[in-house]
Amino acid sequence: MADALLSASLQLLFDRLASPEFINFLGRHYLSDELLRKLKRKLLVVHKVLHDAEVKQFSDPLVKEWLVHVKDAVYDAEDLLDEIATDALRSKIEAADSQTGGPHRAWNKFSAWVKAPSATLSMESRVKEMIARLESIAQEKVGLGLKEGGGEKLSPSLGSISQPK
Template sequence: MAAELVAGALLSASLQVLFERLASEEIPQPFKGKKATLVLPDELNTMLLSANVLLSDAEEKQLGNEEVRKWLFKLQYVIYEADDLVDTIDYEALRSKLEDESSSGTSKVLMNFIPTLMFTAFDDTVKQDGTEILRKLKILIDQKDVLGLREGVQSKPSQRPPAPLEEFGVFGREADKEVIVDLLLSNDVSDNKISVIPIVGMGGIGKTTLAQLVYDNDRIQKHFELKAYVTVSDEFDIFKITKTIFRGISSEIIDIENLFELRRKLKEALRGKKFLFVHDDVWNENYHLWDALKSSFESGASGSKIILATRNENVA
């Protein structure tokens, strides 16, 4: 029962953090003027508030009601998805801002044109993911009468003034970024050929933003011969992850549906090369699955690194 109560407390904390992030959200320049994207934070905030007022009653009833407990777990997962979406928008806002500051004159015209093209696809992805999250939240909220959940008094989201992005230094983790970059550039791998660097913490602390900023760092780009970024989430599909990594490091077009053959191709592509792989939003802690995945990396050069961004300390 204690574990269930802790889960409820963590869910409340995650919601509070997400409310604050939505209140201080900075919309990237290419998004401005696009109504569907601009209203997304407000729609998401409204839906989350509707879920929040049910949380107190649900936390009490979960101890004797299995269906309510399942409802809470589903809500927790959707909140994590919303947090990841805000992470993605945050990263694009920061990248766009830095890109704009580093360009000038004629080059600025070109730089402004290229990101706009990139954002067309990105904007579609944000709208698609945001719409799916809103749909899931609506389904959960609509179940309140069936589950007998009552609206209760909740602590109001923080009313402190939104802080500018620079105040936090990527949500207060600029120092963490430098530490991780230094670890990635270090050749101290002890007895292991490949080092694993975890980024652990609850939703809302900017793990995805941090991982992406590290991945895009100029020194990191030059240091590693091969790089791939994979969002894992709750579905740990070895075949899908392996294929995503292979596509990230190779220009070869493959049509392989056999895992053994795919792993052989990946080992061949990695042979003797120093690589960096980022596994973001990792949930699964099944060590057998991890061992099976990591065995495909053994042909890489010494000094290769893997970043694991996760909410689960057991994964790290």
């Protein structure tokens, strides 16, 4: 059950990471493509051992605890991507509003001025922290004897999960 929920959450993350809106937002806010690829790779490693961990959690309490850490990290990554998506939508609305001379124009300029450099650094550092956290979790799989492979595989684009044939 946890495997299916985590797989679904990971699928959602891969879909968001592959969306043009997300990629465009990251590009405009100086978050590199390499940072995005690194995050995808770390999520992929965790995803590849989920099936084995799901089976072993019943006989190994350490694996069960590891799955709790994985779930927390995945949900935190979802929250981070939700926040990035919200910022992307806000930027899009602010851009449209400023082009039409909408009523919030003065506020938008002030808002952009206040959050400009510090928000970008903060977001970049938070993405890097998430990558480091996922890296740590992924490295623990070796000590737990977890093997890659199992139920679901990602397509080469990392954008969708399909059942093996």
